[in-house]
Structures are given as C-alpha cells and as structure tokens.
Amino acid sequence: MxxxxxxxxxxxxxxxxxxxxxxxxxxxxxxxxxxxxxxxxxxxxxxxxxxxxxxxxxxxxxxxxxxxxxxxxxxxxxxxxxxxxxxxxxxxxxxxxxxxxxxxxxxxxxxxxxxxxxxxxxxxxAGHDGYETADEAGAPAYFQLTTRDYAGSLEFYRTVFGWSTETVSDTDEFRYSTASFNGVPALGVMDGSAFLPEGVPATWTVFFGSDDVDKTIELIVENGGSVVRPAEDTPYGRLAAVTDPTGAAFNLTSLPD
Incomplete structure (x- = not known):
C-alpha cells in the first residue's frame, strides 16, 4: 500500500x-x-x-x-x-x-x-492530514465535478484555489478539463449542460480505485448497492457509476497496471 x-x-x-x-x-x-x-x-x-x-x-x-x-x-x-x-x-x-x-x-x-x-x-x-492511501483498491483515485456552468466553474476554482487546468476536449459532445497538482491530474471538470436537466446542481463525485471493476460491481450488488452506469472501457480506464444501499453515489475506476 x-x-x-x-x-x-x-x-x-x-x-x-x-x-x-x-x-x-x-x-x-x-x-x-x-x-x-x-x-x-x-x-x-x-x-x-x-x-x-x-x-x-x-x-x-x-x-x-x-x-x-x-x-x-x-x-x-x-x-x-x-x-x-x-x-x-x-x-x-x-x-x-x-x-x-x-x-x-x-x-x-x-x-x-x-x-x-x-x-x-x-x-x-491541524492533526488530521486527510486520506493517506494512494494507488490502492478501495482508496480515492480521482475526483470529478460535473456542472452546467463549465466556464464559470473553471474560473471559480482557478480564482479561489489557484488550480492549473488543461482542456482535454472542447466539443459540444464532450467538454472536459483536468486540474493537475505537482504535475499529476487529480480531478476533472465536465460540462454537463448537454445532459443535466435545467436547475440540477453541479455534483462532485469521488472515484474509488479497483483492481477489477466488474468484480467490485458484483460485490456492490450482492451487498445492496445499485449500478447506475455499467462498467465500460474508456481511454481513461474501465469506469462505472454505482450507489450504496441508501443511494449515495460514487464511481469506480480501474488502477494502472
């Protein structure tokens, strides 16, 4: 670990x-x-x-x-x-x-x-330094903000937190930027205006790492959770969206080999 x-x-x-x-x-x-x-x-x-x-x-x-x-x-x-x-x-x-x-x-x-x-x-x-694991199944691996106010959100977080951002894609179908810290992309901002209904607030999502996303989904379902978006291979790894038994949402991402 x-x-x-x-x-x-x-x-x-x-x-x-x-x-x-x-x-x-x-x-x-x-x-x-x-x-x-x-x-x-x-x-x-x-x-x-x-x-x-x-x-x-x-x-x-x-x-x-x-x-x-x-x-x-x-x-x-x-x-x-x-x-x-x-x-x-x-x-x-x-x-x-x-x-x-x-x-x-x-x-x-x-x-x-x-x-x-x-x-x-x-x-x-001041005594609690946050989560202390990395590159491990079951630990936070990535974060994403999905928002209808894509440009405004990027400006807000750059201004308030000094984020250094890079545009990954800038089309109506997929508009996305990442923020890097010490040269490593740690989170992304997605333009959700094409699919989020009017009035729905922006959402922060945590991605937990998994050695086997499909097997983790099986465990989630066996233990009362639900699948929102089935596992799929993407240029960024194998991803899925799920909820726990009371509806709290999170995502899964495969870990680099």
Whole structure:
C-alpha cells in the first residue's frame, strides 16, 4: 500500500459520507472495499473514521433528517486558511453553507457551494492530514465535478484555489478539463449542460480505485448497492457509476497496471 503525502493546496484532501444508516454503510463499504471502522467518540458527534489497512481513507456521519438532503459523499479541498478561502469563495460567487468551525485536535472545516451550486468542503489540517492511501483498491483515485456552468466553474476554482487546468476536449459532445497538482491530474471538470436537466446542481463525485471493476460491481450488488452506469472501457480506464444501499453515489475506476 502506497502512503499518500498530504494533498497539495487546492486538491482533494478528505471525503466523508453523510448517510441515513451508518451501521449499514459500514457493513457495505467493509464488504466492498475492506475498510475497517472506528468511532471518533461522542465529542465528535458520533463521527466514524474508516481505514484501509492502518491508514485513514474516509469518514462517515449520520444524515440528520432536518437537513432535508439525500445521502451523499462530500469532497473536501485542502486549504491553509479556511476563513480566507470562504471569503474568497463568496467573493467569487460561491455561497457558505456551514461556517468555518474547529474540529478539536484535527483541523478546521467549512462547507460551501460553487456558483453552479456544487457542494464541497474545505479542510485545514491541524492533526488530521486527510486520506493517506494512494494507488490502492478501495482508496480515492480521482475526483470529478460535473456542472452546467463549465466556464464559470473553471474560473471559480482557478480564482479561489489557484488550480492549473488543461482542456482535454472542447466539443459540444464532450467538454472536459483536468486540474493537475505537482504535475499529476487529480480531478476533472465536465460540462454537463448537454445532459443535466435545467436547475440540477453541479455534483462532485469521488472515484474509488479497483483492481477489477466488474468484480467490485458484483460485490456492490450482492451487498445492496445499485449500478447506475455499467462498467465500460474508456481511454481513461474501465469506469462505472454505482450507489450504496441508501443511494449515495460514487464511481469506480480501474488502477494502472
């Protein structure tokens, strides 16, 4: 298992799942990805930390019905100053959803949306450096923002996070850019205006690595998940879109040989 250094500034650093059934989620992700779990304790509101081997990989928390939000994965971007980043984001057209707060002995966080209403988090580490695995089945391998406001989203994240982006394709059928950190593409922005209905917010999606995407899909279905888009070979690997038993969506991607 490869140890992942702390994510570069502006890059994804952590993910967590807001779920209506924390116990069911642990059973599912444990069976599918081999994760193990440890409750952080009452002082952290029952937050559950997931590990792959001995290294942190994700978090799980209860979805409060009062939030009136579906179960979903949240992607957190690395910041050195959460308050300053929230200020920059709101100035660039974003909106604060949960104000910056301290997580004792761990770091500082905030939740916000971009101009396309894509929901994401900020993480300013101070004891918790985010997920610590790389190039491993069951670990985050890639991230994607799908949005109807493609140009506006790229401008927002370049302005707020200093992303260096490259256009991969610029046709009406497939308009896509990647953002690289230390020379490595870590995420993509897809123009969803051709297929996302009007009014649907932008969506951040995490791709988990798999040694065998088809076998992982079998495990997902056997353990109560669903297939949204079957596995297919692409120039970027074998990909699939799935959900867990309560409908939280994520993608799978094959790992390089």
């Amino acid at each position: 490869a140890t992942r250094e702390r994510a570069p500034l502006g890059a994804p650093i952590w993910i967590d799942l807001t779920t209506s059934d924390v116990e069911r989620a642990q059973q599912f992700y444990g069976a599918v990805f081999g994760w193990t779990f440890q409750t952080a304790g009452p002082e952290y509101g029952g937050y559950v930390n997931a590990a792959l081997g001995s290294r942190p990989v994700a978090g799980l928390m209860r979805n409060d019905p009062q939030w009136n939000a579906p179960d979903a994965w949240t992607t957190y971007l690395h910041t050195a100053d959460a308050d300053a980043t929230v200020a920059a984001a709101t100035s660039a057209g974003g909106q604060s959803c949960v104000a910056t707060m301290d997580i004792p002995d761990k770091g500082r966080m905030a939740l916000l949306t971009d101009p396309g209403r894509g929901f994401f988090g900020l993480w300013q580490p």
